[in-house]
Amino acid sequence: MSAAAQGWGRLLHPREAVQTLRDRFEQPRFAPGEHYLARGQSRSYGDVAVNDGGHILDTRRLDRFIAFDAQQGLLECEAGLTLGEIIALCLPQGWFPAVTPGTQQVSVGGAIACDVHGKNHHRAGSFGCHVQSLKLLRSDGRVRHCSAQENPALFAATIGGLGLTGLILSACIRLQRVAGAAMQGDSLRFANLAEYFALEAESAPHWPYTVAWVDCSARGAALGRGVFERARHAAGAAPAPPRALRLFFTPPLSPLNALSLRAFNTLYYHRPGAQRSAQRWHWQSFFYPLDRIAHWNRLYGPRGFYQFQCLVPPAQARAAIAQMLELIAASGQGSFLAVLKTFGGLRSPGLLSFPAPGTTLALDFANRGARTTALLAQLEAIALAAGGRLYAAKDACMSAESFRRGYPALGDFTQHIDPAFSSSFWRRLEHS
Amino acid sequence: MNELRVLIIGATSAIAQACARIWAARGAQLLLAARDAPRGEAIAADLRLRGAAAVHCLRYDAGLPPQSLLDALSGIGMPDIVLIAHGSLPDQARCEHALEALHEAYRINALSVLELATLLGEALRAQGHGTLAVIGSVAGDRGRASNYVYGSAKAAVAAFLSGLRQRLHGSGVNVLTIKPGFVDTPMTRDFAKNALWAQPETIAAGIVRAIEQGRAVVYLPGWWRWLMLLIRLIPEPLFRRLRL
Numbered sequence: 055m056s057a058a059a060q061g062w063g064r065l066l067h068p069r070e071a072v073q074t075l076r077d078r079f080e081q082p083r084f085a086p087g088e089h090y091l092a093r094g095q096s097r098s099y100g101d102v103a104v105n106d107g108g109h110i111l112d113t114r115r116l117d118r119f120i121a122f123d124a125q126q127g128l129l130e131c132e133a134g135l136t137l138g139e140i141i142a143l144c145l146p147q148g149w150f151p152a153v154t155p156g157t158q159q160v161s162v163g164g165a166i167a168c169d170v171h172g173k174n175h176h177r178a179g180s181f182g183c184h185v186q187s188l189k190l191l192r193s194d195g196r197v198r199h200c201s202a203q204e205n206p207a208l209f210a211a212t213i214g215g216l217g218l219t220g221l222i223l224s225a226c227i228r229l230q231r232v233a234g235a236a237m238q239g240d241s242l243r244f245a246n247l248a249e250y251f252a253l254e255a256e257s258a259p260h261w262p263y264t265v266a267w268v269d270c271s272a273r274g275a276a277l278g279r280g281v282f283e284r285a286r287h288a289a290g291a292a293p294a295p296p297r298a299l300r301l302f303f304t305p306p307l308s309p310l311n312a313l314s315l316r317a318f319n320t321l322y323y324h325r326p327g328a329q330r331s332a333q334r335w336h337w338q339s340f341f342y343p344l345d346r347i348a349h350w351n352r353l354y355g356p357r358g359f360y361q362f363q364c365l366v367p368p369a370q371a372r373a374a375i376a377q378m379l380e381l382i383a384a385s386g387q388g389s390f391l392a393v394l395k396t397f398g399g400l401r402s403p404g405l406l407s408f409p410a411p412g413t414t415l416a417l418d419f420a421n422r423g424a425r426t427t428a429l430l431a432q433l434e435a436i437a438l439a440a441g442g443r444l445y446a447a448k449d450a451c452m453s454a455e456s457f458r459r460g461y462p463a464l465g466d467f468t469q470h471i472d473p474a475f476s477s478s479f480w481r482r483l484e485h486s
Numbered sequence: 487m488n489e490l491r492v493l494i495i496g497a498t499s500a501i502a503q504a505c506a507r508i509w510a511a512r513g514a515q516l517l518l519a520a521r522d523a524p525r526g527e528a529i530a531a532d533l534r535l536r537g538a539a540a541v542h543c544l545r546y547d548a549g550l551p552p553q554s555l556l557d558a559l560s561g562i563g564m565p566d567i568v569l570i571a572h573g574s575l576p577d578q579a580r581c582e583h584a585l586e587a588l589h590e591a592y593r594i595n596a597l598s599v600l601e602l603a604t605l606l607g608e609a610l611r612a613q614g615h616g617t618l619a620v621i622g623s624v625a626g627d628r629g630r631a632s633n634y635v636y637g638s639a640k641a642a643v644a645a646f647l648s649g650l651r652q653r654l655h656g657s658g659v660n661v662l663t664i665k666p667g668f669v670d671t672p673m674t675r676d677f678a679k680n681a682l683w684a685q686p687e688t689i690a691a692g693i694v695r696a697i698e699q700g701r702a703v704v705y706l707p708g709w710w711r712w713l714m715l716l717i718r719l720i721p722e723p724l725f726r727r728l729r730l
Contacts, residue, residue, distance in 0.1 A: 079524060120528070120532070143536065
């Protein structure tokens with residue numbers, strides 16, 4: 055079994071038959087009665103890109119540029135191309151993805167299927183807001199051209215559709231014009247959750263990118279303390295890109311435990327760089343700090359890890375996030391990378407799109423068995439009670455009920471599923 | 487007009503595409519000869535965006551007279567590098583009883599390559615400089631029961647190139663024999679992969695480097711040289727009993 059099959063969280067051990075597609079012209083072989091799923095870079099954490107007992111259509115060789123209009127910033131490419139490859143080609147010409155998640159190693163197809171978001175959601179919406187059109191191969195062998203004008207219902211189902219509507223062959227996406235390869239902005243320490251919300255409200259109207267790292271081991275008066283970052287693209291010289299590192303093996307015991315996490319979080323909060331105005335970053339350090347360490351997911355040891363990401367609507371956000379952080383700190387679990395981000399009101403066309411107005415909290419949990427899943431269930435219950443939802447691309451254990459309640463368009467979506475497509479995620483939530 | 491000019495025959499092959507991307511990023515002019523025109527055009531569009539100064543597509547099929555390729559080239563001009571990358575993995579079991587399958591395997595993997603090497607080698611000699619690089623295989627180093635039809639065709643290519651290299655020595659033209667090991671490409675998709683397998687990008691980087699260094703024969707990845715040496719050293723009485 056390849057590492058790709060496990061999901062980024064390395065929790066799963068599926069059996070899959072993999073067909074590697076060579077380009078967008080190749081017709082996959084669909085056998086009757088079998089189920090299929092496209093997979094690109096395997097950067098979703100849980101099981102949305104896993105198809106245990108079925109077939110995988112590996113799209114990593116669908117990596118051709120098709121056309122680039124450097125006047126309009128319109129890029130058409132095959133779906134297996136990664137954002138990193140797009141940046142390498144387009145940034146020197148002054149263009150950057152309109153939306154990028156925390157890794158540049160996602161494929162365009164994966165970014166569409168999960169309708170990924172980034173630090174500029176309050177300004178730009180999610181990835182799906184910038185998809186002009188896409189070509190979708192259905193298991194009947196026919197290619198559907200989908201856009202807001204053509205097959206709009208299938209287009210809306212495919213954006214954020216978790217790969218269940220068919221195989222995305224290619225897409226045309228809108229890029230954003232940027233001033234240069236540098237990022238400029240501020241790092242600001244905040245002492246508690248109330249200060250986070252104040253900083254966010256003050257910064258969002260003026261800064262295209264805002265995000266906060268939060269110390270998930272702090273409690274009491276320091277609950278929700280962290281470091282706020284706000285930035286914009288800038289011209290001029292960027293500081294040197296970070297040196298690439300690599301985790302060559304999986305440590306038999308994860309070095310991440312309650313003690314090391316507490317120490318790390320405290321040091322990270324108090325480090326001198328945490329409070330610095332008019333900072334400059336290389337775009338890689340700002341957007342993709344974890345890409346610097348290849349295979350960082352091995353850090354969690356052989357048992358892998360869960361990622362939890364929820365969205366809570368604005369009215370309940372403060373209370374619910376505080377409750378979750380208290381629970382996490384009390385549990386001694388949690389991670390060195392907990393992230394808070396407040397979304398804006400731009401709506402993606404996607405029926406199952408995760409982002410919506412409200413605040414999102416994301417963090418990792420080393421897999422410690424029942425102790426971890428029990429904590430995840432408690433967090434899920436808080437998010438759900440507050441009218442929120444969990445992010446499928448990060449999930450490995452949400453309940454069918456919370457999926458249904460969190461995604462009211464699920465019924466509409468189901469009608470657009472390709473009969474030959476399925477995933478471990480889908481079967482888990484459909485039949486549980 | 488000082489850009490490197492490269493002709494790639496079999497331009498839709500995975501290794502050829504990976505080589506073309508390296509040359510495109512360096513601003514080379516590329517001439518792509520391929521059997522499958524839509525695929526060739528899609529690759530050409532990709533290479534233009536990746537930085538190639540110009541990309542021309544030529545239709546070529548191992549069934550066409552190779553002179554047609556030379557004729558197409560005459561309008562565009564001779565390249566500095568010719569990479570012959572086409573080939574196909576024959577069905578060994580079928581070749582063992584169906585002579586037409588054996589002929590077809592030799593026509594694609596040996597005869598058409600030798601014809602092209604003859605004509606293009608001569609054209610490069612007339613030009614007075616350049617590299618003729620041909621993708622062979624480690625399978626050509628010793629015939630094995632599992633694929634000796636493919637292997638022996640590649641062996642013919644290797645022996646032919648060795649002679650051609652001698653003949654062209656001193657003419658300014660280098661002949662490079664490339665011997666990739668197991669490469670994860672569409673041609674080998676039905677094989678179970680293990681640690682011996684390499685990605686086409688790794689092989690391509692080695693090809694481009696070997697051309698620059700003016701090498702005669704290159705195994706890719708390099709350790710195959712030693713593995714194949716061992717395999718060649720196995721005495722025949724023992725080798726005939728092995729299942730490789």
